[in-house]
Amino acid sequence: MKLVVQVKLLPTPAQAAALATTLRACNAAAQYTSRVAFERNVKSRNELQKLCYREIKDRFGLSAQPAVRVVKKVVDAYTALHAGIRAGYLGGERSRRRVKAESKPIAFNTSSAQPFDDRCLSWRYDAGTVSIWTTAGRLKGIGFVGSADQLATLRAHRRGESDLLFRDGGWFLIATCEVPEPEVFEPADWIGVDRGITNLATTSDADNFQGRRLQRYRRWHGRKRVELQAKRTKSAKRRLKARARKEARHAACVNHSIAKDIVAVAQRTGRGIALEELRGIRDRVRLNRHQRAIMSSWPFHQLERHITYKARRAGVPVLLVDARYTSQMCPRCKHTTRSNRPTRDTFSCRLCGLAGPADVVAAVNVRDRARRAWVLVNAPVPMAA
Incomplete structure (x- = not known):
């Protein structure tokens, strides 16, 4: 690679x-x-x-x-x-x-x-x-x-x-x-990773990488950006470009750190990494006006790329699974409804009573879907009669 x-x-x-x-x-x-x-x-x-x-x-x-x-x-x-x-x-x-x-x-x-x-x-x-x-x-x-x-x-x-x-x-x-790529190993299990805005990444092992500091950092840059845009001078434009590069480098550094930790755990435990397929998410969800800027600057795709290339260097398999209803489906009884998630941070199944952090539940669902998908991918092809 x-x-x-x-x-x-x-x-x-x-x-x-x-x-x-x-x-x-x-x-x-x-x-x-x-x-x-x-x-x-x-x-x-x-x-x-x-x-x-x-x-x-x-x-x-x-x-x-x-x-x-x-x-x-x-x-x-x-x-x-x-x-x-x-x-x-x-x-x-x-x-x-x-x-x-x-x-x-x-x-x-x-x-x-x-x-x-x-x-x-x-x-x-x-x-x-x-x-x-x-x-x-x-x-x-x-x-x-x-x-x-x-x-x-x-x-x-x-x-x-x-x-x-x-x-x-x-x-x-x-x-x-x-750089030569090592051979991808056969995973003993999978680590599900749920990506979000408040929590940039949450794994099925309940490891949580919060994004609140990154959000505060970006809001601070946003206020400075408004101040510089109001000046409308060449110097202000140069400073705006430099500030945008600095903000992008900081977000990339955070994503590198998260990806490195997740891949290290997967390599050490002999597991693969399962991610949600989030392409086209902006076309699938409706956002309020104040949420659009947050969604546009959300670096989830960059995190996916960092995890993917670091996993390739380590020989760790990566699998993308369907992202629909991962945060609304109960991993135990499979009951799926929006009311299973009464708040952003909590999950409580209305049918069987399973409760826990919403992002961890979503990551467990991602892991379970990867398990099923991997079984289907590796199932033997039936011989023709």
């Missing part, structure tokens, strides 16, 4: 200036190439390279290999855009987002990430440095730092290109790693 490892560069002021000049030149060349691709409707990488290669080298001062990387970067951007349009991510044919995306060339700002292959960038793992091509010549001995796990993964599994990125006043390299 593919993973990305991000390390922070520690350039000197002179090296940082050379990197900044290089990144500006590469993105100016990408902007020019994007305009040519859009105006001439060129989708082939070879064809676009024939049109722009000489101009990129002469006009923007790039050498041969960086010029090729710029062309590939532009072609990949248009490929991703067209794939998103075909998948419907930008709406229908007449939607505002799609019309806007199709009416102008893709733009690259001065700090957009630039890919470098092994001919432009080399790693010295023992020394903790990299050597990278710039418009001012080859820079050697640029230090980099990262966590011990990141550096071990980088040393053992790095493959292909590395992206140079300037963000929030710092320089970073993002490297692609090909």
Whole structure:
């Protein structure tokens, strides 16, 4: 499986200036190439390279290999855009987002990430440095730092290109790693996971990962966002973008922590992980006006992705089950009604009297559905007569 490892560069002021000049030149060349691709409707990488290669080298001062990387970067951007349009991510044919995306060339700002292959960038793992091509010549001995796990993964599994990125006043390299996947084991049982807003994740073992701190953090950011939006200045817009990135990083960190704990328990106990299938939930539920913003910012899909990829690395099976009525159905007698859940936090079966925390009951139902689904998946196929 593919993973990305991000390390922070520690350039000197002179090296940082050379990197900044290089990144500006590469993105100016990408902007020019994007305009040519859009105006001439060129989708082939070879064809676009024939049109722009000489101009990129002469006009923007790039050498041969960086010029090729710029062309590939532009072609990949248009490929991703067209794939998103075909998948419907930008709406229908007449939607505002799609019309806007199709009416102008893709733009690259001065700090957009630039890919470098092994001919432009080399790693010295023992020394903790990299050597990278710039418009001012080859820079050697640029230090980099990262966590011990990141550096071990980088040393053992790095493959292909590395992206140079300037963000929030710092320089970073993002490297692609090909990590082998262990064989998925046969689960002895399942851990059901119920995802929610108040409790981000609750397992059938009654482990509860609350989301109240994350909600308070987001409400605080929301108040600051309103204050900055009222100013309507360029500085306020820059601060809004930085604050949005900070909030997203915090939510991702919380989800990483939850996913790591759940996968660790599943791996240690030899069980699989069962999750609710929540795709399209916004189309299936009706929300009050004050709930829409909470639902839109609810990071349940990101938590699912984190659990899935961490489970793949650990060889833990993951199963998605039907999410309907998991919080209203009694796991003992199967009686299902909305009145089984008198409040958000409590469950009390009107037929058999089973009571308990509502999220734990939902997680148990998810676990039971995974058990039944796994039996059906692994049932022997009857022989034809």
